[in-house]
Amino acid sequence: MADPRGFLKHPERELPDRRPVELRLLDWKEVYTDFDKGHLKTQASRCMDCGIPFCHNGCPLGNLIPEWNDLVYKDQWRDGIERLHATNNFPEFTGRLCPAPCEASCVLGINQPPVTIKQVEVEIIDNAFDNGWVTPVMPSEKTGKSVAVVGSGPAGLAAAQQLTRAGHDVTLFERADRIGGLLRYGIPEFKMEKRHIDRRLAQMEAEGTVFRTGVNVGVDVTVEQLRADFDAVILANGSTIGRDLPIPGRELDGIHQAMEFLPQANRVQLGDEVEGQISAKGKKVIIIGGGDTGADCLGTSLRQGAEIVHQFEIMPKPPIERAESTPWPTYPLMYRVSSAHEEGGERVFSVNTEQFLGEDGKVTGLKAHEVVMRDGRFEKVEGSDFELEADLVLLAMGFVGPEREDLLDKMGVEYDPRGNVKRDGNFAAVGQPGVFVAGDAGRGQSLIVWAIAEGRSAAAAADAFLTGASDLPAPIVPTQVAQR
Numbered sequence: 001m002a003d004p005r006g007f008l009k010h011p012e013r014e015l016p017d018r019r020p021v022e023l024r025l026l027d028w029k030e031v032y033t034d035f036d037k038g039h040l041k042t043q044a045s046r047c048m049d050c051g052i053p054f055c056h057n058g059c060p061l062g063n064l065i066p067e068w069n070d071l072v073y074k075d076q077w078r079d080g081i082e083r084l085h086a087t088n089n090f091p092e093f094t095g096r097l098c099p100a101p102c103e104a105s106c107v108l109g110i111n112q113p114p115v116t117i118k119q120v121e122v123e124i125i126d127n128a129f130d131n132g133w134v135t136p137v138m139p140s141e142k143t144g145k146s147v148a149v150v151g152s153g154p155a156g157l158a159a160a161q162q163l164t165r166a167g168h169d170v171t172l173f174e175r176a177d178r179i180g181g182l183l184r185y186g187i188p189e190f191k192m193e194k195r196h197i198d199r200r201l202a203q204m205e206a207e208g209t210v211f212r213t214g215v216n217v218g219v220d221v222t223v224e225q226l227r228a229d230f231d232a233v234i235l236a237n238g239s240t241i242g243r244d245l246p247i248p249g250r251e252l253d254g255i256h257q258a259m260e261f262l263p264q265a266n267r268v269q270l271g272d273e274v275e276g277q278i279s280a281k282g283k284k285v286i287i288i289g290g291g292d293t294g295a296d297c298l299g300t301s302l303r304q305g306a307e308i309v310h311q312f313e314i315m316p317k318p319p320i321e322r323a324e325s326t327p328w329p330t331y332p333l334m335y336r337v338s339s340a341h342e343e344g345g346e347r348v349f350s351v352n353t354e355q356f357l358g359e360d361g362k363v364t365g366l367k368a369h370e371v372v373m374r375d376g377r378f379e380k381v382e383g384s385d386f387e388l389e390a391d392l393v394l395l396a397m398g399f400v401g402p403e404r405e406d407l408l409d410k411m412g413v414e415y416d417p418r419g420n421v422k423r424d425g426n427f428a429a430v431g432q433p434g435v436f437v438a439g440d441a442g443r444g445q446s447l448i449v450w451a452i453a454e455g456r457s458a459a460a461a462a463d464a465f466l467t468g469a470s471d472l473p474a475p476i477v478p479t480q481v482a483q484r
Helices: 037-045 054-058 065-073 077-085 091-097 117-130 154-165 195-207 223-229 258-269 292-304 339-343 448-467
Strands: 146-150 169-174 210-213 232-235 255-257 284-288 308-313 346-349 351-359 362-374 377-380 386-389 392-395 435-437
Touching: 037 065, 037 117, 054 065, 065 077, 065 117, 077 117, 091 117, 091 195, 091 448, 146 154, 146 223, 154 169, 154 195, 154 232, 154 448, 195 210, 232 448, 255 258, 258 292, 258 392, 284 292, 292 308, 292 339, 292 392, 308 351, 362 392, 435 448
Parallel strands: 146 169, 146 232, 169 210, 232 435, 255 392, 284 308, 284 392, 308 346
Antiparallel strands: 351 362, 362 377, 362 386
């Protein structure tokens, strides 16, 4: 245990400061400043080293959190990264992007602010990269078996790395021009700079993973070719169909899915020229959807120079403190302010959009009204109708499933009632021997930690299929769900 009395001596939670709003709106760099190592050790010392560490249950990866908290407190950083990498292929991603269900499950959080687990995690991996400790992990022997991984998001990358280290010849296919999936094209730079992806890819290439970009599997490479050329296939193509809003006026120009808007902003920051870029510059922007993707649209719009931004959420405003409906150790329903929300814009809760307005085929605004939830259904508040001007409307209401036509239908997979790829208890696509499904394509829209856990588990299943047994860790089963 780091410090048996640490949680008594240091009851407060500390996080790194965010750069001043007026400065960070001038660039696209990550918003946080460096965190003092002394403060970090203090936070690590608050870990109680519980007999039953509920943080392990909160995280599907099974991260050994008390262990690396103790090692950081003792300045044993090299040992810390070994324990962190034992369960998590990409802590530099999760430490920046995960909403930290581990912290929600922290036992200290029953009556105190929880340990800053996520910050300890990101500091361990950044320190490891700085010291040259993140090196290729080469297989002890080659199996002669080949695996195709389709999709280069966190699930696909995790599966590819695990299978490469197990000695298989792994080729990862990505239809975009760069590797990374939504990590590359979807997550704004101010949440995670893309250098973090690039340095991890360098390690994976050195280990032997082959990356093929600009390949739309099912079109550029047929399903028949894929099955003939590889002994196993991992489908990690994500849940990429954005939920739409089929109301009058949806056909107007200026209404876009968030994942039309955000990837273009990513490309510009990477130095690409984007013809006809969807830009918020000088525009009145309305974002429909109050989640993380909506906040990403908000921060991006403000950096592009939007005149004004409103973010709509149909749910009521959450309470400031943990709601009674989400007691510890479940993930708390509570009002959160992201870095983007600090920067500007107006958040509007309990509102439903009923019609888009336009002139000459272009959106000029929308009609909306307030709602109240009764018996699990939203009901209109009479007399609450209003109109709001808009030059740009962004739909950020989540995702409803994987794209089917180019690959999945041609492969002949089955689908569950939610539209995800149906799989058995071993991550195998039903009716398709040698085909495994990892990440959002099988689970539905979820968190980055679940994607990595699925990639690791699907890799173990594929390894066992190819060799008869596997020593690769499988942290979850396909039916496992998060603590609610």
